[in-house]
Amino acid sequence: MSANSDQVVSHKYTASLAAEIELKWQSHWEDDKSFRALNPGDPGFSPEMPKFYCLDMFPYPSGEGLHVGHPEGYTGSDIISRFKLMKGCNVLHPMGFDAFGLPAEQYAVATNVHPAVTTAKATEVFRSQLKRFGFAYDWSREFSTTDPDYYRWTQWIWLKAYDSWFDQELQKARPISELVDGLDSGDIVIDEGPGWSEMNQQQRREYVDSRRLAYLGEQVVNWCPALGTVLANEEVIDGRSERGGHPVRRMSLRQWMFRIREYADRLLEDLSLIDWPESTRQMQTEWIGRSEGGELNFTLDSPVRDIESLEVFTTRPDTVFGATYMVVAPEHPLVEALLEVDGATDRFREYVMQARNRSDVDRMIESREKTGVDTGVFAINPATGQPIPVFVADYVLMGYGTGAIMAVPAHDARDHEFARTFGLDITRVVDGPGDVQEQAYTEPGVAMNSSNDDISLDGLGTDEACTRMLDWFERNGKGARRVNYRLRDWLFSRQRYWGEPFPIVFDEDGNHYPVSEEHLPVLLPEMDDFKPVESDTPMPPLGRATDWVATTAGEAGVSPDLLPPDTPVRRETNTMPNWAGSCWYYLRYIDPHNQERLVDPEAERYWMLSNRSGDGPSRTTAAGEDFDADQFHVGGVDLYVGGAEHAVLHLLYARFWHKILFDRGYVSTPEPVGRLFHQGMILAFAYQRDDKSLVPVDQVRQDEDESWVEIETGREVSQVVAKMSKSLRNVVNPDDVINEYGVDTLRLYLMYMGPLDATKPWNTRDIKGIHRFLQRVWRLAIDEESGAIVTIEQADEQVERMLHATIKKVDGDIPKLAFNTAIASMIELVNKATGPGMTSDQLSRFTRVLAPFAPHLAEEIWSRIGETGCISHAEFPSWDETMLASDQVEIPIQVKGKIKARILVASDADQETLERLALENEQIIAILDGNQPRKVIVVPGRMINIVP
RNA sequence: GCCGGUGUGGCGGAAUUGGCAGACGCGGUGGAUUCAAAAUCCACUUCCUGGCAACAGGAGUGCAGGUUCGAUUCCUGUCACCGGCACCA
Structure with a gap:
């Protein structure tokens, strides 16, 4: 009893201590606004700092909560963000929510719970789960695509497209007014049919409408009865809906379309200028299908x-x-x-x-x-x-x-x-x-x-x-x-409630009129029944909001120049598809609270324009007349991390919107994203019978001889890798892992599983290894029994050398997103230092290397050894090349490519010396048996190969 | 069918430009510590053959060839799995 075991555990790095440390620093960071990014003009902003815009694909907050796939990419981008901070960058690392969409609406149809309520609840859960990860997000920039303050600007961009036509000659979008001016002056001539001067007012209106980038088209559409909506071609796979796999019928409807085909060539050409995965660029190329x-x-x-x-x-x-x-x-x-x-x-x-x-x-x-x-x-x-x-x-x-x-x-x-x-x-x-x-x-x-x-x-x-x-x-x-082109114009209308309303109305003759900018947003009307209206032709749920639909031009906010205010009009009852909000969210993060514009031009230029002399992507562009490609990168966001499932749809649509905004002068780069990275999918083990049918994880046990057996039948099953699914009961909930090990362990495990872009299986058993590593780190600094600091006075020479090597390795691996190998080198260092120990100066450097990966633990040790300030703002340590060179090196001697002997030589031994030493080697002499070698290849510092 | 990617120990995975295959972790084995266990620390752990052993010999990066002094890496063919597209004229 006297050897109190409670005392032993009291300062051990366990889940509960990890949680204590993690929550403490998370609240510190929040109180100190540690990860607040400053815009030009903000107090304390330093213009000489290089910027780094690091973006995650924001999540759709489902009722299920976070899946382990989410934090995988988020942890990767968080490591880069924190690393860039330590390298002296001004880092923009935001997070928000893509909350319009089908699941909340389907839930509403079934239960009559308003989608806004469902969404708010799910968002709350997601936010708190994300915060538990300690990501270095600037939460002050958070928004949801469903915020009226956000979708106001989504509507505004749509109006810009509505107010644009594509000039084939200049290959760019221009304001409709310039089309009308050109037609009036005769600078623009209509190729076919009656000329502009021969047209009456209605004909002119129809002609102009037919040129808009956002236009109303009679179109054979994909009508999905089960979802009660039409779908874009891209959302139909093998004749079924992408979401839910419901059958899709073809029928003709008048729908809002985007003239994305006009941009086909530019979308294609600019693909070669951005640092994106080859596979994604190729998929987009094939999608465009020139x-x-x-x-x-x-x-x-x-x-x-x-x-x-x-x-x-x-x-x-x-x-x-x-x-x-x-x-x-x-x-x-x-x-x-x-x-x-x-x-x-x-x-x-x-x-x-x-x-x-x-x-x-x-x-x-x-x-x-x-x-x-x-x-x-x-x-x-x-x-x-x-x-x-x-x-x-x-x-x-x-x-x-x-x-x-x-x-x-x-x-x-x-x-x-x-x-x-x-x-x-x-x-x-x-x-x-x-x-x-x-x-x-x-x-x-x-x-x-x-x-x-x-x-x-x-x-x-x-x-x-x-x-x-x-x-x-x-x-x-x-x-x-x-x-x-294979690419077709983009169908942009959905017969749904939970989406952005179109800022447009129709008069009694069916002519459409835009809502003027200052009357945005057009708010979704309150409703209590979200079912699509039963009808021969698809009828959107908004059709039920009769008071909202039937209004006057003045009430709706149509400019009196276009229509007298008391003109009766009907609002558009379709809404925008889920993609709308995600097409431009990266721009709003730059200036999320701006009430005057979608983004302040100076802030936009600061965060989106990268000098080519910087360490960003090295691709450049053919010079466009509006863009100085010699000086700047084409892409704005420095790193965008997200799943490959968005390779075509989201990423093509976002590029398209960005190009419209670029043509119209609202953004300063021709491409939204300079460097794109897809994190791989996380799979899970499952078990397979001989007939290839799968067995849920909880119906299998492992025998003593390591083989897997189905409990019920006693038959042997084989371990395979499958997608996580409820039916296989192999879904991993991040909260459970955090409770058992702490979030630093989870973060590190996610990064240590394998290359970030690889598809790889979750293996609960392996987490222990990473947890042990963090415990070793802890013990390097802290005595588990007393909680006291245990740093040593005199640095161990070998540990010091290895520390330099580790700093170099991690410094090189992080920009490549090669986190698994970076972590491996830190483990090696810590294993080496376990025993000799580290000085507080060494710990100061090591914790800074660890900080991007396991920020809470690193911050705790950092503060305990007496360092001050947030570790993520401390300078990333540097290394000394001379500390990496060793005096002696072991060189293998091969005979015909097979290693026969090894010799220890001075690491700077030259070719002649090495050859002489090799030929003097006893084993080699024995093998050569007195014969002269035909050839000796010597690679100094590497190997020697003898051809007898 | 077409396009792309990936195949490395019992498992996850390492390996700059063609230069010591298997870093690191899991699992396993042995040892130290302990009354004992957990935890921790140390060592070993690709396979085969021989040996009590230190060790010796051989094979080995999906498969079959090729180039090279030397190939996980380059080339040709082929198989498997994963992803994408799919009557695109």
């Missing part, structure tokens, strides 16, 4: 109603001579016209109806066998002059190109398959191996069978043949060069 080719005109042998010809897009104009038939999509105008003309066969009608009604789900599930019907119409192949049949088939998509193709079965796999099914001619026009009657030859090659009275491609390579053919089409006015 292809060069020609739009060619095929005349019908007799017109159908007013349709005299078909336009097709092709990337292989060199194969026109091989076009033996044509195909139009079921939604093509020619099909429409044929249905209205007598003579369309029943089979034709039936096929078209079936194809149109068929949902995308069915199209996907059905086999890929080509189906189609002959329209009975013939077109003239412009190259051969021969009549060729026109088919309708659903393998041609209305949404890509012109919705019609010339079919070249000899050189296109799909056309080949169709031609075989329907017994159509297959004519070879490109020379190459194989029999095109059996299989399409799709590679480039030398043209053949490709000549008429006017032109011959025979003997030309594909590239040259394409060029000649396009020249020929252009000369004859039968076609033109064209670039086509």
Whole structure:
């Protein structure tokens, strides 16, 4: 009893002591505003400090609370932020909440609890969980996308897009007023149809509306009955909704769209200028899907109603001579016209109806066998002059190109398959191996069978043949060069309650008028029933707020210049999609409380513009006229950390919005994010039976021989890695880990699991190792029994050397986000120092190295050894290269690449010395057996290789 | 089908430019400490063969080849897994 065991544990670094330390410093930091970032103009702001803007993808606060995947990325960015602070940067490291969206609304539909209530509660939970991690966020900049003060500016940006048109010549967005001025003055001429001067007021209005970047488009949309809303193409995967996997139907609706296609080239080109993961840049490239080719005109042998010809897009104009038939999509105008003309066969009608009604789900599930019907119409192949049949088939998509193709079965796999099914001619026009009657030859090659009275491609390579053919089409006015994109305009309306209302109203004639800026935000009306309105056509829930919807121009805030205040108007009842708020939140963090603007220009310039001489990303841009690419980086945010699941949608949309704002002069960089990093997914172990079915974790035990057994059956199961899921009961709750070990341990474990961008399994067993490491750190400074400081007076030489090496290693690894190896080197140091101990000067340096990773523990030791001030604002320690060099080094001697001996030599031993020493080595002499070596390769300081 | 990524001990993972494979952690084994245990500290721990042992020999970074004095690293082919796209003309 006298050897009091309680006393032993009383100063041990346990979960409870960790919690005590952590909560103490967290409240210190909060009281001292330790992580408040200063803007230009703030008292105490020093303009000479370099800036570092470090951004996390903000979370959607779900009712479930934080998942371990969240703090993984957040810890990584926190380490960089704290490191940059210690390096003397002014760091902007903010956090907020992306709180509009479907789950809260679905919950509201089910329970009638207002989404604002659900969201506020979930946000509260998230915030307190995040605070428990001790992240160095400037919480004074926090906001939620649902704050009226925030979405006011989301609406404002949408109005800017509404007030913009894209000038093809300048490749940039300009104010609508400049379009009108240009049309009035005749500087801008309308290509097709009646000229501006011949138009009446209504026609002019419609023309201008058709040019807006945010426009109202009649569009075949993806209607998801289960969600009661339409979805963007990007939100539909294999004919089902991205969220929830519900079936999606196609129908026509008038919806707000974004003219993102206008930016296709710029979005594509600028990808090469930013420091983003290759995979993400490639996904965006493919998403944009630029292809060069020609739009060619095929005349019908007799017109159908007013349709005299078909336009097709092709990337292989060199194969026109091989076009033996044509195909139009079921939604093509020619099909429409044929249905209205007598003579369309029943089979034709039936096929078209079936194809149109068929949902995308069915199209996907059905086999890929080509189906189609002959329209009975013939077109003239412009190259051969021969009549060729026109088919309708659903393998041609209305949404890509012109919705019609010339079919070249000899050189296109799909056309080949169709031609075989329907017994159509297959004519070879490109020379190459194989029999095109059996299989399409799709590679480039030398043209053949490709000549008429006017032109011959025979003997030309594909590239040259394409060029000649396009020249020929252009000369004859039968076609033109064209670039086509897979990217489609962005559908921006949702039939939901819990989103940003559009700041726009409609008069009785259906004309739309913007709400003027000073009347923003257009607030969501209070409602108590959130269900979508039952109707043949989708009706948004906001339609129920009849008092809100029916108003007057004056009430809604439409400028009296546009409409007399007492004009009755109806508000837009659609809302913006979830992406809206996340498209620009990084800008609002810069100046979150500004009531006058979305962001103060000076603050924006300070935080977004990086000098290329700094240590930011090294990519540069082709100089745009509005941007000095020689001096600045294209991207604004210095580091953006978040999941790869946002590689296309969020990150493409944000780039698009940013470019509009850039064109209109509201931001100073052409790209929002200079460097992007995706943290990997954290998986968990699960157990698999022989038949590959998975067994929940709690139904498995480990035998003494380490094998895993299903408890119920006693059968052996194998350990596999799977996504965390409730059904497998392998979801890790960060709160539990914090309770058991403290948050510094959790932070360190998350970073030590493996490379930050790798997908890796959570292994609860491994956390102990990291916890032990922190306990060792603690014991280096503190006596567990007495709580007294145990620093030594005289530094151990080897520990000192290793400390220098560790400082260098960590200093180099942090900017690379190679935290796992940085931690490994700290562990090595601490293992080395366990025993000899450290001086307080060594501890001062070591705790500063540790501080970005385990800030609370580091801060505690820092203060106990008598240092003052916040450790995260202390200078990151430096190292002395001369302390890294050792006098002697062990060098392996290889014979034919295999190590046979090792010698200890002076580390600066030169080539001759090493060769001599190697050949004098007894083992080597024995191996050589008196023979002269043919060759000796010596890499000083590394190795010696002898070839006998 | 196409594109991209990854394959290294029992497990998670290290390894600058082609130069000592397996750092570091987990797990395991042995020892110290303890009445005992936990905790802690120390040592060993890729596999195979031989040996009481120190040790000796061999194999080894998914697989099969190649380049090279030397390959986890570069090249060719191939397999598996993960992610993305998917009739895009």
